[in-house]
Amino acid sequence: MPTADQLSKSILELTHTLKEKASVDTLDEFLALQQQRDALVQTLELGEHEMVNPDQVRKDLQEAHRVNAELMSTFSAAQGKLLDEKSALNRGSKMREAYDQNR
Numbered sequence: 394m395p396t397a398d399q400l401s402k403s404i405l406e407l408t409h410t411l412k413e414k415a416s417v418d419t420l421d422e423f424l425a426l427q428q429q430r431d432a433l434v435q436t437l438e439l440g441e442h443e444m445v446n447p448d449q450v451r452k453d454l455q456e457a458h459r460v461n462a463e464l465m466s467t468f469s470a471a472q473g474k475l476l477d478e479k480s481a482l483n484r485g486s487k488m489r490e491a492y493d494q495n496r
Contacts, residue, residue, distance in 0.1 A: 407433065
């Protein structure tokens with residue numbers, strides 16, 4: 394059984410990998426990594442694990458939380474941009490439709 398130290402280090406590494414790959418990999422690959430990380434988090438939360446260095450575990454998990462927050466912020470900005478683009482496309486379609494009807 395892995396120690397809490399090993400789990401927290403793996404969670405941090407996967408979170409960094411998620412951030413790096415968010416813009417270059419496919420959604421399926423990203424979601425697979427996210428599921429791996431979530432499984433490690435669940436393992437850490439539900440089990441009794443030996444902890445060699447509690448301070449390092451805390452630091453790793455805080456860093457993973459910070460990196461995840463950055464990732465979520467990036468996603469929120471990208472989602473807003475996509476919604477703006479979709480709105481512009483919808484307006485363009487409606488304007489073309491109105492133009493075609495009034496010819």
